Amino acid sequence: MKILDTFFDAFDSLRGLFRRKSDPQGEQTGLLARLLPVTLLVLIAGILILGFLWSSEPDSFSPVLEAKRLAGERNDPITTGYITTAAIIKIAETLLDKPGGYLSNDKLPPGVLMDNIPNWEFGVLTQIRDITLAMRNDLTRSQSQSIEDKDIIIADSKFRIDSESWMLPPAESEYRQGIDALYAYLTRLVDEDKQDGQFYARADNLNEWLGLVSKRLGSLSQRLSASVGQQRLNTDLAGDAEAHQSTATGNVVEVKTSWFHIDDIFYETRGSAWALSHLLKAAETDYLHVLEKKNALVSLQQIVRELEATQATLWSPIILNGSGFGMFANHSLVMANYISRANAAVIDLRNLLKNG
Template identity: 50%
Template sequence: MSAEQSSGKAEPQASRPLSGAAEQAGAASASGKHKKANIARLGPVGLIVLVLVISGLGMFWSVQPKPFSVKENLAEMIGSDAISGDAAPASKVPGTAVVATQIRVAKTMLHKPGGYLRNDMLPPGVLMDNMPNWEFGVLTELRDSVRSLRNDFTRSQSQSIESPLLQRADSDFNFDSEAWFLPSAEEMYVDGVDNLEQFLEALVSGNDNSASFYARADNLRAYLEVVEKRLGSYGQRLAASVGDPELTAAIEGQQSNAAGEATEAEATAAEATPWTQIDDVFYEARGYAWALLHMMKAVRIDFAQVLRQKNAEISMEQILRDLEQAVVRKYSPMVLNGHGFGVLANHSLVLASYLGRTNAAIIDLRVLLERG
């Protein structure tokens, strides 16, 4: 065999391993490109999934809590025999319905789905504004009722000593609602709930002389005066959503006439609410109405005898009916801001109408307590 033939036969044998290495290198390169392509595709998919999860949580956390039964809540906290009567319920220990309702309202605000959101620094809470404003409305009413409990309901006269528990609770609930670190708003509000629970326990046991409750007409009237001002303010801000001075003047003029204090300057003082704040005002007013509904139901129980003596039960029923309509579920995902009899509704004006009717009924109730 010649050398040429030998070399010719050897060439294919030497080229085989080189060809296999090239194939392996090509396969590895293709696999690397395939992995990079998969990673490149997973990035947008992961981002979409993250956005969907955050959006879903945000929508779930934005659902307003349902109203609870004030009677059942009182029975759970201090026993089933805490209330006497069915048609016209009354608390056997005055003040227990008000304090138990304040505790439940505060716990609902703190422990609803998502917890307390107003001071959140991470998504989805930091991206939300409807529920945080609802929480602030609830907190506003809670502050008003706890302050009235401290200064009016538990004081026999102006020279009497206030309860240290209510003093601390009032201070706790007036802490900055957006504080998130050392201490956070939640920590202070939980401490306020603890003080209210201790006061409720002392009120039921009767062992603490500083834990008292005086269900008198003048005490209730002082609280209603605070509620009137809140409802008047919310009504004015809601009515200003359309930016129509004549419409705002008409709605505000009706509320002022009910109080007997209407002036042209007051009726036209409201400025148009910026479109970016319309939903903020709406949900804050809804939160206040939700908390006020439960508080007025508690007042009806603790002040049952006073309302009966002043023939004010019908006015109280009117207040509760209007507040129940003010907090019904809103099915539209957006707060619509139509005008007049246009195509779209105006949720702010609807809520302003119910709060205006509530305010008028509260004014009637206050007058009955004073003169009835």
Template identity: 55%
Template sequence: MRFGRNKLGHNNDSLTSRTVGLALAVLLAVYLLVCLILGWYWSREPGLEPVAPTPGPDTTLVVGSTTARTVHGLMYTLLQKPGGFTGNDIFPPGVWLDNMPSWEFGVLVQVRDMSRAMRRDMARSQSQSQEDPDLALAEPRFNFDNNSWMFPGSESEYRSGLRALNRYIRRLETGEANFYARADNLASWIGDSSTRLGSLSQRLSSSVGQAEVTEEGRHYRKTPWLEIDDVFFEARGSAWALLHLMRAVEHDYADVLERKNAMTSLQQIMRELEATQQPLYSPVVLNGSGMGILANHSLVMANYLSRANAAMIDLRRLLEQG
């Protein structure tokens, strides 16, 4: 009798262990499936709809409102899109993503460049003028490390920058702050943006390898295979943000652009940037050889950015002419 009870107890323990193991396996599978679905949803890029906050009925837009509101809208989109800001995530599914954090970084760089241009040039009448106090708070916070997840987290610093930018926008639209839409201010920012596009274009072109001749000799440079998609989505995010900023510039600097006969060049830039946002139907970023069977998405993106950069160089030249 004692032996029978032990055998029965052993069988019950084995059955319980198998049940617990099966339950844990099912929970793990469900968890991974949920993470997979969330990761796919969080990786969807925002569209080309305007990002600038809609002004209220009692708000009067002034020169500079559209640019400042667009910068606000770009940063707000980074924080409030599905999944929020994923660049500093340490838990699944965000920690498994690489394309969306790269896209976010491309947008962030454009926000940083424009906020610096606003603080340095656009909100000041001349180089000896005092800088705007709210832009002086916003710009360094937008330049905070995008990989910090706590003490402080990247999001908290970016939200602090948004609050300072909001204060500047309110003061601007009530006549208490300034925005100077001059050709030299715009040309300076165009020069910075052109440099960004040139660098991205070179990194994209290096997906197939590139011979570089320097004083030290001939070097062969190629983007590592595992980084190709990161560079591609960084370029895509940067072009997305730059397109929105160009639309804002078209509005706020309309008089300057018309006077310099530069509106056509600006519109050419926007057409090329719009082409970078075409849907990517391939599940992965392909890296075929230049004349091979498979496409090379990096080279296609580099082509659009190079043409946009050429138009930006023309635009800057027109702005700098007397």
């Protein structure tokens, strides 16, 4: 939408230039006036072409094959946690190195005029932040009283820099440092001499991360479903007769996503699901013995399948927002269906890990 508005404004300016004739004295407009419309047209065409090329979402990859490639380059053995860490690195590098690079903090066109891919980037970044937080708090620690991993501390803090920070510091450089910290952790992870880099593949650790995943998916599902507007019963304090909240709210809550933000939430969800599907595939290998013992492997695979369904090609040039049973499609509700099913499967998987 921003690109089209810019194009129409430039077109109006060009039309005025073409209509401009010689002045009353008979003087010609000059070479500069004749070249300016052509230059602007070429510039606008270049911006539109770059915007189109940069709007493509990255392809998926195999976390196992990526880990093998990385291990081959570094001459590393693949140990527990290697595939998950390699997947995080690949996802973060894709975020920065995809066509057009990192766009969320761009201040010049076409990046500043685009919003779909920046929202996709934020969805990916959210999953990176969640998995690095889980690694800092749980996956790299043997128990609650153990010491946090020094490199994961750096990675977690670097990935939490404002996604739109342009300078002092620029987001890209901070995220690069986060990736470097993950590489440093990976080096220590395979070092059998020092043994100070660990990844603990336990059911309780996996369950903690899946708790974060479930909360993210639940939030995305609610935001997507609100595209058509709903009146919801207030269940904020349900289940606890003694519960209180800061300010009183009504028994019925009106929830509706602004028309201007529908596509933002849609692409944020696409990015989040893209990153999460790869992380879960990596966890499938690193936690294989745990999942098999709990008879939960198929449950995790079903989550991945639901998330992969969200990555189907979108043939419509815009995100349609038809009513639930209207004549036109509602892409947000379709996406919400897949996310809700994935979240339900995550909840079931958590129960299996805890009680299975």
